[in-house]
Amino acid sequence: MDSTLQEQLAAFRYSLIAPIVCRQTPMQTGELQAYLEQTSDQTYRIPGSNRTQVSVRTLERYLSQYRRGEWDALKPKPRGNNGGSRLDPAVREQAIQLRKERPERSVEQIIFLLEESGAALPGTVAASTLARHLKKAGATRIELQSVATGERFRRYEAEDIHLLWQFDYKHFVYLPDPKDPKKKKKTILFAILDDYSRVIVQAQFYWDEKLPRTEDSLKKAILRYGIPEQFYCDNGAAFSSHHLTRICGRLGVRLSHSKPYRSQGRGKIERFFQFVDTSFKPEVYQQVENGSLQTIEDLNKVLWSWLDGYYHKREHGTTKESPAVRAEKSSRTTKRKSLDELTEIFLWEETRTVDGTSCVSLQGNSYEVDGVSSGQKVQLRYDPFDLSLIQVWSKGMKKPNAKPMTVLRYQDRRIKPQTPEPAVILNETEGQLSFFELAEQKRREGWGQDPLEFAPKQGGEQL
Known part of the structure; x- marks a missing residue:
């Protein structure tokens, strides 16, 4: 087995146990058993295997391996693979009917009914094989229950601070290209939002949306606030790489993605971006038009003036508290890395x-x-x-x-070198009030008093 397949299997195994190992408060025995049973009942695409399910006992083995040696312990040793088994068509049809009669029935329950009724001999129906056929027939529990009740999106909120971080990026305004000031280049805003408090734990503008920007933002957020339990993002290339999966596995963070073409699960970060468009962007345009804001360094400076001097201090429409106040009320501590x-x-x-x-x-x-x-x-x-x-x-x-x-290259070719830019002091122009200067003053008033210690960020492009 080559190292690539080992890494893929380690990533798959970690995804199954991540909701357990990433929790900083242990699951109760009953809660743990319920999760293991629910996970074992699902079907998966397992790298390098024809199997589609894992048993509770196997999940327990993965947990034991991870607790002994973390990520590397999940990498399998080379071993043989057994092929899948066949299922008699009559047995298959009866199993589908049993599931449709009661969608909540588990695969194990259906096998029990088949064996006890004499429809199948004991031991002849494998759980993984039956689950695969039920999925192919559109008879999974989720599908049948969705048809019966209609799909509904439930409003969710994390129970405390730093349990869940939402991460996304958005295209923003055009600024002079540092390599050719006569040309304009689009900026990209990366932002990480704490689901419970709505605090922006990290935000920064870059020139592109590639993976290194994701890593840079995540690393800075962790250095400031510690390690979250779950990291939630979409399926874009910057968030779905195996490298990011490996990072989260080594940090003990559960990495999860929203379903393609469905942004409902990322509603909070989407609403934040909407607020950026209505509150922050107009002020940026004013500064760009009067010549006070010309570089990405300037843009990052005014971003944090706006965040800490305005956004974090204003009352949130849903929580009826400011993000800073809501975060202050929590006494939860997080794990940290140097x-x-x-x-x-x-x-x-x-x-x-x-x-x-x-x-x-x-x-x-x-x-x-x-x-x-x-x-x-x-x-x-x-x-x-x-x-x-x-x-x-x-x-x-x-x-x-x-x-x-x-040595012909000093950086990975996937990294675009950045040209250092001189800082520009933002001043009021022709007697106009500068929203960002007022926000900056408000932010500085809170230095040394705000329990979250919203310190100034690196203003310029770091990558």
């Missing part, structure tokens, strides 16, 4: 084969590796912004760092 620990967790990883000269290539660069035989595959872990330092891992063991031989 900057060094987070840097290690966020390293990118690539698999390479050592050539006959004991070298590997990465992003057009050549590196020499020690302690690994030629022809052997190794995992290279690195900071995409610094290709001078490359970790080498082989068979789960760390080897000496790779020695740079030929």
Whole structure:
């Protein structure tokens, strides 16, 4: 089994147990058992396997493995795979009828009814096989119950602060391109919102919406507030990468995605973006038109003036409290990681084969590796912004760092280099009141008093 499939299986297994291991308060015995049974009753696409279900006992084994060795312990050892089994058509049709009669019946209950009624011999119907046929026939519990009751979206709110973070991005205004000021370039706002308090735990403008921006935002939010239990986002390329899944697995965060073409689950972050359009964007346009705001550094500065001086202090329409006040009422503490620990967790990883000269290539660069035989595959872990330092891992063991031989590129090619921009002081123009200056004054008044310590952020583009 190659390392790619091992990583995919580790990600799949982690997704099953994430709601358990990411909780910072343990589940009660009854609650845990109920979750395991519900999870085992679902069907899945398991990487490298024809099976579609996992048993309660298997889930318990995954939990035990993760608690012993976290992410790496979930990677399987190579082993054989058994093919799927056939199901008699008559048995299949009766099983479908049993499910349609009572949609709440589990697969195990249906098998029990089939065996006890004599429709099937004991042990001849596999739960995974039956679940697969029920899904193919449109007879899953969710589908049948949706048809009977009609689909409804339930308003949800996390029970406390930092249990659930919603993450998304939106296209924003055009600013002069730092590489060619005569051209205009669109800015992208990345924002992470705490579901309970509506506090924006991190927000920043970038020039693109690629994965490194997601990682940068998440890392900054965790450094400020600690590790959340769940991270909720859409299925865009910036949020659905295996690398982000691995990061969340190593952090002990449950990563979940909204269904394609359905933004209802991300309603709070969507409403925040609507408020950005009605409250923040008009003020930005005014500053752009009068020449006071021209760079992305300026845009990030006024963003945090608006957030901490206005948005976090105003009463929210749903909670009837300001985000800052609602967050202040919580006494919940979160797990934390140091900057060094987070840097290690966020390293990118690539698999390479050592050539006959004991070298590997990465992003057009050549590196020499020690302690690994030629022809052997190794995992290279690195900071995409610094290709001078490359970790080498082989068979789960760390080897000496790779020695740079030929370095033609100092950053991963997926990282677009940014041009430093001079800061511009924002002033009132022709006697007009500056909303952002007033918001900045309001924000500074709270420094040292606000329990959340809304400190100034890095104003410029960091990536």
